[in-house]
Amino acid sequence: MVFKKLNLILISALMTAVFAGSPLQADDFSAGNSGEKFIYAQLKFKGSWDPYPEAHKLISYYFTKTTSMEMPSERKILTLSDKELFYFPFLVFTGRGGYPEFTEDQIRNLRRYLRGGGIILLDTSGDDEFGKSAERTFRRAFPEKEFKKIPQYHAVFRSFYLVDYVSGRTLNRPYLTGLEIESKIAVIRTDNDIIGIWPQDKTGNPTYAYIPGKPGQQKEGIKLTLNIMIYSLSGTYKSDDVHQPFIKEKLRR
Amino acid sequence: MNFIFTPPNLYIFLLIPAAAAAMILRPRERIFSLRLLIYFFLFLIILSPRLELSKPNKKKPAVGIFIDGSLSMGISERTDNALRTARQLYSALKSEADLAFYKFSDRIEKIVYENLNGFAADGESTDLSKVIRDTRYHGKIIISDGRYNEGINPLNVNEINSVPIYVTGPGGGNRSVDLGIGDLKIPGFGFRGEKIDIDFKISAGGSPKENETMVYLKEKGKLIDSRRIEISGKKEIPVNLSFTPDKVGLKNYNLEVKALAEEINEANNIRNFQVNINRKKIRILYVAGRPSWEYSLLRRLLKSDWQIDLVSFLILRNPANRTIVPENELSLIHFPAREMFTKKIDDFDLLIYENFSYKRFFPQAYLSHIKKFVNEGGAFLMMGGKESFAGGNYSGTPLEDILPVDIAESSGWKTETFRAKVKKDSRHPVLDIAGDPEISEALWRDMPPLTGYDENLKAKDGATVLLEGPGGGRLFLHYQNPGVGAAQP
Numbered sequence: 001m002v003f004k005k006l007n008l009i010l011i012s013a014l015m016t017a018v019f020a021g022s023p024l025q026a027d028d029f030s031a032g033n034s035g036e037k038f039i040y041a042q043l044k045f046k047g048s049w050d051p052y053p054e055a056h057k058l059i060s061y062y063f064t065k066t067t068s069m070e071m072p073s074e075r076k077i078l079t080l081s082d083k084e085l086f087y088f089p090f091l092v093f094t095g096r097g098g099y100p101e102f103t104e105d106q107i108r109n110l111r112r113y114l115r116g117g118g119i120i121l122l123d124t125s126g127d128d129e130f131g132k133s134a135e136r137t138f139r140r141a142f143p144e145k146e147f148k149k150i151p152q153y154h155a156v157f158r159s160f161y162l163v164d165y166v167s168g169r170t171l172n173r174p175y176l177t178g179l180e181i182e183s184k185i186a187v188i189r190t191d192n193d194i195i196g197i198w199p200q201d202k203t204g205n206p207t208y209a210y211i212p213g214k215p216g217q218q219k220e221g222i223k224l225t226l227n228i229m230i231y232s233l234s235g236t237y238k239s240d241d242v243h244q245p246f247i248k249e250k251l252r253r
Numbered sequence: 254m255n256f257i258f259t260p261p262n263l264y265i266f267l268l269i270p271a272a273a274a275a276m277i278l279r280p281r282e283r284i285f286s287l288r289l290l291i292y293f294f295l296f297l298i299i300l301s302p303r304l305e306l307s308k309p310n311k312k313k314p315a316v317g318i319f320i321d322g323s324l325s326m327g328i329s330e331r332t333d334n335a336l337r338t339a340r341q342l343y344s345a346l347k348s349e350a351d352l353a354f355y356k357f358s359d360r361i362e363k364i365v366y367e368n369l370n371g372f373a374a375d376g377e378s379t380d381l382s383k384v385i386r387d388t389r390y391h392g393k394i395i396i397s398d399g400r401y402n403e404g405i406n407p408l409n410v411n412e413i414n415s416v417p418i419y420v421t422g423p424g425g426g427n428r429s430v431d432l433g434i435g436d437l438k439i440p441g442f443g444f445r446g447e448k449i450d451i452d453f454k455i456s457a458g459g460s461p462k463e464n465e466t467m468v469y470l471k472e473k474g475k476l477i478d479s480r481r482i483e484i485s486g487k488k489e490i491p492v493n494l495s496f497t498p499d500k501v502g503l504k505n506y507n508l509e510v511k512a513l514a515e516e517i518n519e520a521n522n523i524r525n526f527q528v529n530i531n532r533k534k535i536r537i538l539y540v541a542g543r544p545s546w547e548y549s550l551l552r553r554l555l556k557s558d559w560q561i562d563l564v565s566f567l568i569l570r571n572p573a574n575r576t577i578v579p580e581n582e583l584s585l586i587h588f589p590a591r592e593m594f595t596k597k598i599d600d601f602d603l604l605i606y607e608n609f610s611y612k613r614f615f616p617q618a619y620l621s622h623i624k625k626f627v628n629e630g631g632a633f634l635m636m637g638g639k640e641s642f643a644g645g646n647y648s649g650t651p652l653e654d655i656l657p658v659d660i661a662e663s664s665g666w667k668t669e670t671f672r673a674k675v676k677k678d679s680r681h682p683v684l685d686i687a688g689d690p691e692i693s694e695a696l697w698r699d700m701p702p703l704t705g706y707d708e709n710l711k712a713k714d715g716a717t718v719l720l721e722g723p724g725g726g727r728l729f730l731h732y733q734n735p736g737v738g739a740a741q742p
Contacts, residue, residue, distance in 0.1 A: 117553075160584060
């Protein structure tokens with residue numbers, strides 16, 4: 001019985017490997033490759049979808065320099081109608097102001113994307129209009145679901161760095177909320193303009209002022225951004241028992 | 254005695270009356286007679302008749318007399334009585350049967366009747382079933398005290414043969430003291446960490462002076478349970494012992510009843526048995542060289558199955574990576590490679606390496622433990638990526654021995670979008686993802702494309718190629734069974 005079960009696991013493992021091995025097409029980036037590189041994909045829609053067009057470059061630099069993964073400095077821009085959407089399991093969804101509603105086909109694709117393992121970082125930046133539009137979008141896709149507060153002990157706060165507090169360019173809300181789909185938090189929402197923390201001018205100073213300028217606000221924002229990206233690749237890895245004594249010890253100090 | 258008339262003899266014999274007749278007959282009658290004679294000779298020459306005279310065969314039946322020569326026959330006058338019986342049988346049957354004498358214990362050996370005086374009961378055990386199965390004779394006579402302690406119960410010998418068997422006991426003296434283990438009830442399998450009960454009965458023969466003795470349960474000589482039992486006045490004592498196995502696999506155990514001082518036969522005080530110990534859950538050790546979608550999705554799948562215990566290690570940072578914060582703000586832990594690959598590996602059923610190069614973390618010697626693990630029944634899955642196979646420095650290592658591919662010295666990693674195809678006529682269960690070969694084949698055809706492969710990987714002789722990569726010649730998935738376990742790239 002054990003070996004029969006083992007065979008099933010092997011089948012599942014192989015199957016998963018095959019599915020997972022194809023999140024992007026190599027042709028999209030000269031050096032792009034699913035298993036080897038992390039691709040920063042961003043959602044484009046009818047509205048103000050790109051408040052920080054250069055942010056991903058610095059994110060790419062930090063991500064590549066500090067983790068075992070590599071992230072190309074080019075990003076992938078996608079719409080909910082693109083067939084390629086399903087090859088890019090991590091998607092940044094940010095913007096300013098309200099936007100026209102997505103079509104039924106696009107909502108269907110969004111639903112399929114999240115159920116199939118995709119993860120979305122939703123950064124409303126504290127913009128009420130954008131926030132309301134986004135809420136409406138997710139309510140249409142998952143009417144039975146609602147955003148819930150992500151507890152501070154969740155793996156997203158420990159996936160690489162130990163995050164002190166939920167930071168961003170602004171500190172509108174001191175916690176993250178999430179939409180749980182297929183037993184995992186598939187949409188992570190922040191209202192703190194976390195992407196806005198990244199743009200820098202030529203001298204290395206932040207392009208946009210941090211509000212209120214709390215000590216460590218930039219560092220914690222960087223840590224949380226990278227943690228969310230690592231979480232998308234590692235899931236609840238840091239919740240495993242083997243890590244708990246070490247994490248507790250570090251948090252105690 | 255047989256008389257055979259061969260044709261030439263018969264012709265001479267017949268010529269004599271023919272010649273006599275020719276002398277007394279008239280010429281015309283002679284010519285007629287000669288013609289008859291010629292026809293008669295022609296008849297004989299053509300048909301060559303033979304006359305054979307013989308007596309019916311009165312061969313005597315072969316009878317084997319088997320005398321128990323085990324130690325228990327040395328008690329009291331058993332051997333003398335058995336030999337007396339044998340001699341009486343010889344006297345009574347020698348004119349009616351071809352008799353052959355044998356001594357048996359754990360083996361059967363022929364003895365000469367004239368040497369019966371030198372017969373010694375010195376065999377270490379008794380296997381009566383071997384004697385019963387012997388079919389060389391028309392009949393068998395067994396002289397034995399019936400104490401078998403090797404082979405199966407003679408009453409349970411399944412072979413049906415028509416050879417009549419007569420059994421006689423040696424008699425002699427009072428019943429002797431002997432303890433024996435019987436009616437052993439053991440489960441064929443058990444689970445690690447769960448109690449296993451062993452039930453059996455101890456038969457107590459004779460009138461022992463001791464009132465009690467000990468029963469031991471051992472594994473590889475190590476005591477794992479014991480019980481003190483009362484034997485005074487009892488002919489049969491039911492006993493229960495139990496143990497909780499902590500390791501998986503086919504395990505050998507033995508039960509032992511401490512022999513009494515006057516015990517005549519200690520061989521039946523021991524019984525050996527096996528129990529196959531399984532895990533209740535399948536344990537998987539999954540090591541990934543870097544965070545990846547493969548890891549993320551596979552981890553979710555494995556974690557969602559309650560029958561699977563997953564322990565995983567994900568390399569989040571390499572020595573070359575910088576850090577922007579103090580060490581105590583990182584959630585990272587040290588990868589316990591030594592502990593995992595030298596001590597704990599046998600706790601797992603499946604080991605997965607995904608895009609993982611060992612060189613930065615542990616010496617090559619640890620890979621021998623993985624090879625041993627697979628050869629002893631563990632399963633190993635190596636998932637490709639730049640850091641697997643040659644890219645992970647596995648060429649010429651013990652892992653190459655268990656993998657179904659030859660690993661080139663250098664990686665031939667190629668970034669290219671392709672779809673894996675099921676190799677023609679491949680029917681391995683791993684490929685049957687839908688439970689129906691035709692539907693499965695269609696599902697494989699519709700799989701999303703893959704984006705990279707190592708073009709230097711070649712299937713070993715004897716490996717089964719299940720899926721093929723670009724150009725039909727590139728290898729994607731192979732399977733082989735190097736030992737009991739399986740290894741797959």
